[in-house]
Amino acid sequence: MTDPERVLVVDDEPSIGEVLKIVLSKEGYEVVTSERGSEALEIVKSNPVDCVIQDLKMPGMDGITLLSELKKLHPRVPVIIITAFSSWDTAVEAMRLGAYDYIKKPFDNDAIRAVVARALEQKRIAELPGAEKAEIRDIVGSSPRVIALQEMVKRIAATDATVLVRGDSGVGKELVARALHQNSLRNSGPFISVNCGAFTENLLESELFGHVKGSFTGAVSDKKGLFAVADGGTLFLDEVGDLSHATQVKLLRVLEERRFMPLGSTEEQAVDVRFITATNRNLPDLVASGDFREDLYYRLNVIPIEVPSLRERKDDIPLLAGHFLRRHSSAMRKDVVNISESAMKTLLSYDWPGNVRELDNIIQRAVAFATSGLIEEVDLHGAAVRKSPVRISLPPTGVDLVETLEDIESAYITEALNMTGGNLTRAAELLGMTFRSIRYKVKKLGIKKKDES
Structure with a gap:
């Protein structure tokens, strides 16, 4: 029979230590308590522990110093912070120094049980023979900025800390969020992605919280919210800077209490979710202008990750282009295997306002x-990747610009439809259009597919 895992609780309030000892002993752990940081260090030195739960505000050695010393002695031992709201800034600093997670006082016993179980599971996995951090394969690049990003993802993936991913539109923020999930202990659970800017306030709250039948006009049945759907996994909230004030308040409560209430319900539900959020907006500026809650910002910004724009890492363009080339060539069942030197020069000279997403679309x-098996510069013409503005010569008699543009549109749409066998959805993707737009243009311009001609 193996020895029980050993948990050390460090808090200058004896009652906290006693409560945690009772709660965790029932789970089969051996629990040791201490009221001082210096004493806790001596305990760890004489008889190593498997997990530490510690307060931040203590007389003598403070919590940050204790955390730093514990990490020097045993880097793999997870440290869980219990903190009052007044010490929130220090809790954020603790997460950056390597704390596994934080629990706000007064804490919920179920939350303590869950976070200790996850922390110890992470430690067991890390100590398996040959255990290694997974490769971050989908974040493509070899530039210093991308290597630093990959290392950051590896380092924080296994923690349950809330992450705020920042960067321009199209840089791959959701890709980073997925990599964090895939390399975490929650990877067997769901990954749920929500674009907060794509919903009205009421609809977003219904999506996130769910609702019960009859809670509002049109609520003809109970609906499970995405907080509940993501239970045990990761919830990715994109464009979090677009949240209304009312939704910000409700999200803050979920982050603090790990509980939520479906619309129209009187019963709370517990939620075990890791939150990853993203934005292309400047949240500190929104906080300063009063458009974003400061307390919510601090809750979201526990670990910030900055994703560089493509123009800041142009050295990665050949690798990215090759990655997208292989993917789309395989999907289209075409034998396109390389990019010509002139085409690559064109790609490297472009400013990429749409970032990696734009490069992906252009290669597609x-x-x-x-x-042929080679992408030539002419193949990029339809993607509008140009080093400088197009120069044309206007006839003295002038042109009918509307008619000319319609002729060009018609030619491109016709060719795209022929290439995709008349599939409007795929043709729209090739041309960077929405399905509704291409359907409208086909009707307006009287375009016929080959089989209709």
Whole structure:
């Protein structure tokens, strides 16, 4: 029979230590308590522990110093912070120094049980023979900025800390969120992604919290919210800077209490979710202007990750282009295997306002237009990747610009439809259009597919 795992509780309030000892002993752990940081260090030195739960505000050695010393002695031992709201800034600093997670006072016994179980599971996995951090394969690049990003993801993936991913539109913020989930202990649970900017306030709250039948007009049945759907996994809230004030208040409560109430219900539900959020907006500026709650910002910004724009890492363009080329060539069943030197020069000279997403779309279209195994510069023409503005010569008699543009649109749409066998959805993707737009243009311009001609 193996020895029980050993948990050390460090808090200058004896009652806290006693409560945690009772709660965790019932789970089968051996619990040791201490009221001083210096004493806790001596305990760890004489008889190592498997997990530490510690307060931040203590007389003598403070919590941050204790955390630093514990990490020097036993880097793999998870340290869980219990903190009052007044010490929130220090709790954030503790997370950055390597704390596994934090629990706010007064704490919920179920929350303590859950976080200790996850922390010890992480420690057991890390200590398995040959255990290694997974590769972050989907974050493609070899530039210093990307290598630093990959290392950051590896380092924090296994923690349950809330992460705020920042960066311009199209840089791959959701890709980072997925990598964090896939390399975490929650990877067998769901990954739920929500674009907060795509919903009205009422609809977003219904999506997140769920509702009960009859809670509002149109609520004809109970609906499970995404907080509940994501239970045991990761919830990714994109464009979190677009949240209304009312929704910000409700999200803050979920982050603090790990509980929520479906719309129209009187019963709370516990939720075990890791929160990852993202934005392309400047949240400190929104806080300063009063458009974003300061307390929510601090809750979300426990671990910030900055994703660089493509123009800041142009050295990665050949690797990214090759990655997208292989993917789209395989998907389209085409034997396009390389990019010509002139085409690559064009890609490298472009400013990429749409970032990695734009490069992905352009390579997809270029693969579709390619007539050989090589993407040539001419194949990029339809993607509008140009080093400088197009120069044209206008006839003295002038032109009918509307008619000319319609002719160009018609030619491109016709070619895209022919290439995709008349599939409007795929043709729209090739041309960077929405399905509704291409359907409207086909009708307006009287475009016929080959089989209709």
